[in-house]
Amino acid sequence: MPLEPFNNSASLTFGVELELQLVNLSDLDLTAASPDMLHLLRREKFPGNVTPEVTESMIEINTDVHTHYTELLAQLQLIRDTLVRAGDKLNIGICGGGTHPFQHWAERRIYSKPRFHEVSAIYGYLIKQFTVFGQHIHIGCTSGDEALFLLHALNRYVPHFIALSAASPYFQGVDTQFNSARLNSVFAFPLSGRAPFLLRWDEFEHGYYAKMEDTGIVKSMKDFYWDIRPKPEYGTIELRVCDTPLTVERAAALSAYLQALCRHLLERNEAEPAEDDYLVYNYNRFQACRFGLDGTLVHPRSHESMSLREDILTTLRRLEPHAEALGSLDAFEDLYPVLHEGSDASFLRGQFAASGSLEGMVDAALDRFRKPVR
Numbered sequence: 001m002p003l004e005p006f007n008n009s010a011s012l013t014f015g016v017e018l019e020l021q022l023v024n025l026s027d028l029d030l031t032a033a034s035p036d037m038l039h040l041l042r043r044e045k046f047p048g049n050v051t052p053e054v055t056e057s058m059i060e061i062n063t064d065v066h067t068h069y070t071e072l073l074a075q076l077q078l079i080r081d082t083l084v085r086a087g088d089k090l091n092i093g094i095c096g097g098g099t100h101p102f103q104h105w106a107e108r109r110i111y112s113k114p115r116f117h118e119v120s121a122i123y124g125y126l127i128k129q130f131t132v133f134g135q136h137i138h139i140g141c142t143s144g145d146e147a148l149f150l151l152h153a154l155n156r157y158v159p160h161f162i163a164l165s166a167a168s169p170y171f172q173g174v175d176t177q178f179n180s181a182r183l184n185s186v187f188a189f190p191l192s193g194r195a196p197f198l199l200r201w202d203e204f205e206h207g208y209y210a211k212m213e214d215t216g217i218v219k220s221m222k223d224f225y226w227d228i229r230p231k232p233e234y235g236t237i238e239l240r241v242c243d244t245p246l247t248v249e250r251a252a253a254l255s256a257y258l259q260a261l262c263r264h265l266l267e268r269n270e271a272e273p274a275e276d277d278y279l280v281y282n283y284n285r286f287q288a289c290r291f292g293l294d295g296t297l298v299h300p301r302s303h304e305s306m307s308l309r310e311d312i313l314t315t316l317r318r319l320e321p322h323a324e325a326l327g328s329l330d331a332f333e334d335l336y337p338v339l340h341e342g343s344d345a346s347f348l349r350g351q352f353a354a355s356g357s358l359e360g361m362v363d364a365a366l367d368r369f370r371k372p373v374r
Helices: 034-041 069-090 114-123 125-129 144-153 155-165 182-186 201-215 248-266 275-294 308-326 329-341 344-355 358-370
Strands: 014-024 049-052 058-062 092-095 134-140 228-231 236-243 296-298 305-307
Touching (some): 014 069, 014 248, 014 358, 034 049, 034 058, 069 092, 069 248, 069 329, 092 358, 114 125, 144 228, 144 236, 155 275, 155 308, 182 275, 248 329, 275 296, 275 308, 305 308, 308 329, 344 358
Antiparallel strands (some): 014 058, 014 092, 014 134, 049 058, 228 236, 296 305
């Protein structure tokens, strides 16, 4: 169908989607419990929205649209508490993390929804392997042109969000040696990666999208699995590279970082985005996935190599005036320790070392999700 017009939003409003794991508390494997969980949650007032995901071992929660970090954080905490209570009633564990460390994709069941069966028919086993868990952050844009500008201006900062959110070191029972193995599953899809370099919504809508639709490959924006994609029905851009963090507090902090970064970029004090910025994009993305905060970036303009950890630290400090103006300095206080103590991927590896088992790692993730972080 033709792409709907861009539904302009208030600039820098934001919202969060989190894909969460449903865990059997007996063996700590994933469990096909989303139909029961969704049925229970429909019977009480839910502080946001909860929907099924492609397999029955996962759910997705969505916040409302927010302007301030404190409001977003409060709603995420309320959602978490509601989910934990529902899980306790059903004897189901709920946790974050980008992958479950030892589940087997062949055992997953597709949720009974027409679109999920349609994509399963197209992509085969890849859909069951897509039982991975991400955080998506939406940023409101005043126009389609602004959305495309932000989408491309953010290209050099995408590794920041991969490294800070990394929470998928294990997959299919093996330490992958990646900090974010989840994105390897996403990259298997033919319409993944980066968006085409266009800065005018009219060219995107009536040129690129219309041509893609005419090929028969694309029916809606949902068919694109890009790292950042525009969402015209919401009037947003959607950052999709983050693993689901182990806590909602970390999820809120990452969202506030993106909001402050977009505020900075909209001041247009950085060089305008260009197609050649993407010459180093896949390399930088790989470095963040593989090595996390210990990765190395190549700057898209100067071609200088730099420490990813140091680049994040420098950026956080540069953005503090924006965070102060937005009321989100407390969020930065949650992110600074990550640069010294390590990401959730480091935490999970530490739990495996301490417990000696993958089950012990899952148990630690369950405990970390349900307990408020102060």
